[in-house]
Amino acid sequence: MAPKWQELADRLAVQIRRGDFAPGQHLPHIRELVAAGEGSKATVHAAYKALEAKGLVTSSRGHGTIVRPHKPIRLVGKRVVLREFTREDVDDVLAIIGDDAVTTWLSFDSRDGVQAVAMIEGTMERAAQKPRTEFYLGVTKRDEDRVIGFARIGLSGAQAGKLGYAVAAKEWGHGYATDAARTLITYAFKELRLHRVSAAIGPDNAASIAVAQQLGFVREGVLRDHVFTNGQWRDSVLFSVLVHEWRP
Ligand SMILES: CC(C)(COP(=O)(O)OP(=O)(O)OC[C@H]1O[C@@H](n2cnc3c(N)ncnc32)[C@H](O)[C@@H]1OP(=O)(O)O)[C@@H](O)C(=O)NCCC(=O)NCCS
Incomplete structure (x- = not known):
């Protein structure tokens, strides 16, 4: 003890x-x-x-x-760094959330430049909220500051958080999402003292399911008609990992 x-x-x-x-x-x-x-x-x-x-x-x-004054979060993983968004990230963010190849798997449809600015400003506003309930961070490679993806944990329920992530299509397959999610979850368990992190993933999203399984997430069940995206209702498969199961 x-x-x-x-x-x-x-x-x-x-x-x-x-x-x-x-x-x-x-x-x-x-x-x-x-x-x-x-x-x-x-x-x-x-x-x-x-x-x-x-x-x-x-x-x-x-x-x-x-x-001390609010310190921006900066988390260093093996392959990526997670950091707070700034307004300069708008073009890089648009390359992710404006790309149908990415958003077809997300719970929202592709967005334009104005919406990308609004998204970034929203994350900055929520980052400054007290108490902070959203940890929505840009993902960069370790050796350059350009945003190639994002990872997010939103607090909800009792010491629980909901995980989301995406990576620009041209950067897929290098382990960036797995490392970003691993780094953010470790922060959530260690520093935010969460007990449970869940991820709701489209049943056909093999890459995202591979990421969750690689991190030791357990499949819980199906959330029926969980999101409305691409003009139709879509189920999600719910995965979770608990603090005592976490092996970063
Ligand atoms: C899911 C996503 C974030 C993965 O990003 P990434 O940086 O390529 O992920 P990683 O390289 O860390 O890992 C991808 C894993 O998926 C596997 N994978 C990729 N495509 C696959 C496919 N079509 N079928 C099965 N597995 C697949 C890879 O082999 C890898 O697993 P491995 O490390 O065991 O080999 C990225 O594909 C993405 O942005 N997709 C659109 C947005 C999205 O789906 N977000 C998650 C919403 S729940």
């Missing part, structure tokens, strides 16, 4: 990442947490030191412990 200070630090880290404590806000004074039964002064102090080591808070003597 993790020491008490570690448990407290982990819990506070999740609350800070979710935005329960706003940037610039003070964490409770140590003696308040002691009074609330979180442990001794040394326990709370050690937890605060651990948060400082993670770069989540600053601690200045006498002024208390303060939450």
